[in-house]
Amino acid sequence: MALNEYGEGENRDHTGHQVGLAHFAFITNNIDAMIARLEKAGFSISNPGAKNTHRRNVYFTDPDGFEVEFVQYLSDAPSERNLTEG
Template sequence: MKPYVEHANLTVRHLEDTIEFLQTAIPEFTVRHLGQHPMYRWCHIGTEDTYLALQEVVARDQIDRTPYRDLGINHIGLVVDDVVQVRERLLSAGYRENDMETTHPSRQRIYFYDRDGIEWEFTQYLSDDPLQRNDYAL
């Protein structure tokens, strides 16, 4: 068996907002399960093979983290078939795009923020060749 990432677990402000964001970007993602822990609600959303585990934050007034400076997740990367369609759906739904430069001959990438300010990367690979897909020279 080839190892792969089965899931990532994130704490979000409101499950419904993150579910809406993910299903807007990737309509094929389904809610596999909604659960209730004594202190928070949680959800698994994704495909049959891989998913994102979401749990709602325990109430607090402030989050003290600066992305790319403090410990924690900076963004989540998801592979999609068509980044143009993902961009159109997310912009139409009012989500904010990070317009950083991402030009590469073997992949197209876009970055968007959900309503919690979590950054998500969407990548469309333009080649099946791993040497091209994983090229870091550019």
């Protein structure tokens, strides 16, 4: 993945459903430690993520306006990892 610097224009509005990069994600084995490190570095949670039995996730916005998701999977079953719970 390559993100270019010095581009022109604005990122898409993350509150809507416009075409473009919504976010990118990283898997972590300890989401609480990840949150603590990012908050210590001065970042704030932009979206606490959805409640889900099989994963925990949280979103931060980087200085360039990109939304970054961090995910900790609580299940090893691929069929459960990305289920949406109502």
